[in-house]
Every structure is written in C-alpha cells, then in structure tokens.
Amino acid sequence: MRKTKLGLNVLLSVSYVVIIVCVLAVITLSVTSYLGKHFLSNREEEQHKVLEDCASALMPYLEEMEPNYVYEVLSVYARQGNGRMLFVDRQGCVQSDTFCTLNGTKPYSEEIEAVLQGKSDFSVGYHNQKILPTEITKDNAFLAGATDSYWSGYYVRAISSFGEQKGAVILIAPVQDIVKNVGAVTNGLFVFSIILIILVAAFALFLSSSLTSSIRKFNRAISKMSSGKFSARVDENEIAEFGELAKAFNMMSERLENLDASRSQFVSDASHELKTPLASMKILSESLLTQPDAPVELYREFMTDINSEVDRLSLVINDLLTLVKTDKGSETLVIARVQLGEVIKQIISTVEPLARDKHITVLYDYVDVTVYVDELRIRQVFTNLIDNAIKYSPENTTVTVTLTQTITNAVVTVADQGIGIAQEHLPHLFERFYRVDKARSRQAGGTGLGLSIVKQIIEQHEGEITVKSEAGVGTTFTVTLPIAKQ
Ligand SMILES: Nc1ncnc2c1ncn2[C@@H]1O[C@H](COP(=O)(O)OP(=O)(O)OP(=O)(O)O)[C@@H](O)[C@H]1O
Ligand SMILES: [Mg+2]
Numbered sequence: 168m169r170k171t172k173l174g175l176n177v178l179l180s181v182s183y184v185v186i187i188v189c190v191l192a193v194i195t196l197s198v199t200s201y202l203g204k205h206f207l208s209n210r211e212e213e214q215h216k217v218l219e220d221c222a223s224a225l226m227p228y229l230e231e232m233e234p235n236y237v238y239e240v241l242s243v244y245a246r247q248g249n250g251r252m253l254f255v256d257r258q259g260c261v262q263s264d265t266f267c268t269l270n271g272t273k274p275y276s277e278e279i280e281a282v283l284q285g286k287s288d289f290s291v292g293y294h295n296q297k298i299l300p301t302e303i304t305k306d307n308a309f310l311a312g313a314t315d316s317y318w319s320g321y322y323v324r325a326i327s328s329f330g331e332q333k334g335a336v337i338l339i340a341p342v343q344d345i346v347k348n349v350g351a352v353t354n355g356l357f358v359f360s361i362i363l364i365i366l367v368a369a370f371a372l373f374l375s376s377s378l379t380s381s382i383r384k385f386n387r388a389i390s391k392m393s394s395g396k397f398s399a400r401v402d403e404n405e406i407a408e409f410g411e412l413a414k415a416f417n418m419m420s421e422r423l424e425n426l427d428a429s430r431s432q433f434v435s436d437a438s439h440e441l442k443t444p445l446a447s448m449k450i451l452s453e454s455l456l457t458q459p460d461a462p463v464e465l466y467r468e469f470m471t472d473i474n475s476e477v478d479r480l481s482l483v484i485n486d487l488l489t490l491v492k493t494d495k496g497s498e499t500l501v502i503a504r505v506q507l508g509e510v511i512k513q514i515i516s517t518v519e520p521l522a523r524d525k526h527i528t529v530l531y532d533y534v535d536v537t538v539y540v541d542e543l544r545i546r547q548v549f550t551n552l553i554d555n556a557i558k559y560s561p562e563n564t565t566v567t568v569t570l571t572q573t574i575t576n577a578v579v580t581v582a583d584q585g586i587g588i589a590q591e592h593l594p595h596l597f598e599r600f601y602r603v604d605k606a607r608s609r610q611a612g613g614t615g616l617g618l619s620i621v622k623q624i625i626e627q628h629e630g631e632i633t634v635k636s637e638a639g640v641g642t643t644f645t646v647t648l649p650i651a652k653q
Pocket of ligand 1: 496551555556559585588589601602603605615616617619644
C-alpha cells in the first residue's frame with residue numbers, strides 16, 4: 168500500500184502551532200508564578216507587621232498572664248490581619264484563641280514547630296483547609312468564593328521576654344483572594360492563548376497554502392515542459408524568492424522554446440537544401456531515361472549538371488557536419504600557438520586564383536600576432552570571410568584584409584567594395600541557411616551556412632564578429648580574438 172505523505176502546508180501549520188503553544192505555555196507559567204509570588208510576599212510583609220505590633224502589645228502582660236486581656240489584644244490584631252489569632256506557650260499549648268475552639272490543645276504545623284524550636288523568629292507556610300460551617304457565614308467575602316476548601320497563610324512569630332522564649336503568636340489568615348486573582352489572570356491568559364492559537368493556525372494554513380500553491384504551479388509547468396510543451400510559463404507575481412525562481416524558469420523555458428523552434432527550422436531548412444539538388448538530379452536523369460536515342464552532347468550536358476549537383480550536395484553535407492562538430496562546444500577545440508599573420512597570408516594565397524579570375528586585388532596589411540586557437544577552425548573562419556568578399560564583389564575591385572593588435576585582442580578586418588548588404592538583412596546574416604539573394608548566392612555555390620559556422624567558431628574562442636555594410640558600396644567584417652595565454 169502506498170504511504171500518503173503529509174503535505175508541506177500541514178507540516179508547516181502544525182509546526183507553527185506547536186511553537187506558539189510552547190511559547191504561550193511558558194509565558195502563562197512565568198506570569199502566573201511571578202504574580203503569585205509577588206502578591207504573597209506583599210501579604211507576608213503586611214502580616215509580619217501585624218504580628219510585630221501584636222507581640223509588642225502582649226509583652227507587658229506576659230509575666231502575669233491575664234487571659235482576658237490577652238484575648239482582647241489578640242482579637243484587635245486578628246481583625247487587623249483579617250484572620251484568626253492564637254497565642255501558644257513554649258510547649259505549643261494554646262493559651263488563647265480568638266475563635267475559642269483550640270484553647271488547651273497543641274496544634275501542629277511546621278511553621279509553629281520551627282519558631283518554638285528557636286530555628287527562626289518568624290515563619291510562614293500555606294495550607295489548604297476545609298471551610299467550616301461557622302466560617303462560611305462569618306467571613307464569606309474574605310474566602311473569595313471558595314466552596315469547600317481554601318488556602319490560608321500561617322504566620323508565626325516568636326515572643327520572648329528578656330531573652331527568654333515565652334511562646335509564639337500565630338495568625339491564620341486566608342490568602343484565597345490572591346489565589347482567586349491569580350486564577351483569573353491564568354484564565355484570561357488561557358482564553359487569549361486559545362484565540363491566538365486559532366489565529367496563528369489560520370494564518371499558518373493560509374501562508375503555507377500559498378507557498379505550496381506556488382510549488383504546484385511550478386510542478387504543472389515542469390510536467391508540461393517534460394511532455395514537450397516548451398510554451399509553459401509561470402506567473403512571475405509571486406513572493407520574492409518564488410518570483411525570482413519564476414523569472415529564471417521562464418527564461419529557461421523561453422530559451423528552450425527558441426532552441427526547439429530553431430532546431431525544427433534547421434531540420435526543415437537542411438532537408439530543403441538537400442532536396443533541391445536531389446530533385447534536379449531526378450529531373451535530369453529521368454529526361455535522359457525517357458529519351459533512349461538522345462544525342463551524346465545532351466548526355467554530356469545533363470551528366471555535367473548532375474555532377475555539379477552532387478558537388479553541391481556534398482558541400483551542404485560537409486557544412487552540416489562542420490556545424491554539428493562546432494555545436495559540441497569549445498571542449499572539442501585543439502588549442503595551439505598560432506602566428507595569425509602567417510595563417511591569413513596562406514589563406515590569401517590559396518584564394519588568389521579565384522580573385523585573379525575576377526580581376527580582384529587582395530591587399531593584406533598585418534603585424535605579427537601570436538594567438539592560442541584551434542588553427543583548423545580559425546582557417547575556416549578567414550577562408551569563409553575572404554571567400555565571401557571575393558564572391559560578392561564585382562570584377563576590378565579591391566578586397567582589403569588587415570591584422571592589428573590591441574592590448575588584449577587581435578583584430579582582423581575583411582573589407583570589400585562589393586554588392587553590400589541592405590540594413591534589414593544584417594541582423595539575420597549569421598543565421599543558418601540565411602542568404603540575402605538566394606538565387607545569386609546559389610549561383611555562386613553558397614549554402615548559407617558559412618557565416619553561422621564563422622560566428623560559432625569565433626564565439627567558441629571567446630571572440631567577437633561584427634559587420635558593417637552599405638548596399639552597392641561594400642562590406643566590412645571585423646573579427647576580434649583575445650590574445651589569451653595558453
Ligand atoms: N562580403 C559580402 N558581401 C555581400 N554579401 C555578403 C557578403 N558575405 C556574405 N554575404 C551575404 O550573406 C549571406 C550568407 O553568407 P554565408 O557565407 O553564410 O553563405 P554563402 O556564402 O551563401 O554560403 P557558404 O559560405 O556556406 O558557401 C550570403 O548568401 C550573402 O548573401
Ligand atoms: Mg560564404
């Protein structure tokens with residue numbers, strides 16, 4: 168069975184909620200514990216003061232115990248302390264109780280014990296105790312709404328006379344009002360926390376859903392792309408990072424779309440180029456076959472045409488193979504130290520016969536420049552450019568080739584006084600199979616692949632090629648090659 172994985176939005180929302188619950192729990196605990204301690208210590212100070220005063224008031228009557236008087240004093244301070252007051256002797260036996268129920272008994276609590284044993288002068292403890300029926304009527308408001316039990320503070324102070332311990336006064340006073348107030352704060356915080364948690368959960372769900380919806384959009388676009396639909400694009404109006412990602416993705420898909428389009432264009436152009444010579448060969452051979460008694464001259468003429476079409480075919484195929492090779496990128500380059508001036512000189516001497524046929528003068532002006540390039544490919548570049556210059560120039564003109572050097576580059580220009588190229592053709596000049604005048608270029612034996620091969624090779628060498636031309640005046644190609652160290 169396939170395991171269903173939790174969605175990113177669920178995981179994110181749960182994490183947010185867990186974090187906020189922990190934070191709120193810590194805040195609630197700290198606040199309530201701080202408030203509780205603060206109120207209790209204030210109350211302790213007040214009750215300590217009451218016991219101090221009570222002890223001072225009792226002092227003169229300790230030697231000859233006057234029970235009524237002691238009771239009166241205790242009652243006054245019991246009212247001040249809002250509680251019950253006891254006076255116990257050194258053995259812990261109650262001598263006087265403002266509630267009159269514990270006289271003669273020996274109540275036990277840690278605080279009384281600590282003071283009677285002389286461990287400290289003043290001691291406090293808190294105890295939860297049952298509400299007696301008498302107390303309910305007596306001090307109801309004071310018990311702060313407690314129903315069957317309530318919290319009391321036991322405040323015990325030692326009483327001594329001339330350094331001798333005489334006993335202790337005990338004030339038992341409810342602290343239920345503090346418990347109730349702190350409880351109210353806790354409840355308030357609890358309600359606030361619940362509301363906050365709901366809000367955070369809703370916000371987290373909204374936030375994470377918008378994140379995952381962006382991811383889903385990318386997912387859909389990627390699926391489309393992988394099924395060959397390169398027109399897929401993603402909305403760029405996204406949260407910052409996703410917006411950037413969308414821009415990068417769209418750029419990539421646009422490039423892929425263009426690549427795909429140019430690949431299809433290339434295939435159709437290439438097959439067209441191959442079909443044309445094949446079609447004329449077919450017509451020529453068929454017309455010979457249908458005329459069994461055709462004169463030898465006709466045979467010879469047609470066979471010459473077929474032969475030149477075969478030459479054309481192999482020219483196109485050779486150029487295509489070169490393109491495929493250069494398409495593989497600069498890793499296939501065989502870089503070596505090359506004297507560029509000498510190489511161009513050799514190229515000019517090989518095309519010289521062509522130029523001579525058309526009475527074209529090729530001028531060459533150069534300085535010696537050493538570059539690190541793939542010599543075969545660079546030869547191809549300048550052969551193509553000089554060949555074009557001669558091919559597209561009328562008779563009795565001049566082609567000028569120059570080689571100069573800047574700090575970083577070798578610069579070669581090939582300028583002719585030929586037919587020139589109209590401005591609207593310049594942006595397409597380096598496209599595959601692009602020819603300005605198809606008929607003319609075909610007649611001159613061109614395939615329209617020369618300049619695209621040139622550009623590809625130059626770019627592989629991290630160089631640059633530009634063209635300036637004016638129809639009827641002439642064309643200048645400028646090639647810049649970096650003089651990189653090996
Ligand atoms: N020096 C030039 N003067 C005028 N037009 C030119 C010149 N160089 C190139 N062109 C134009 O640019 C087109 C593309 O040139 P490119 O070298 O790519 O192809 P080609 O010369 O027709 O064929 P190939 O070089 O593959 O045999 C040419 O067909 C031609 O119309
Ligand atoms: Mg050419």
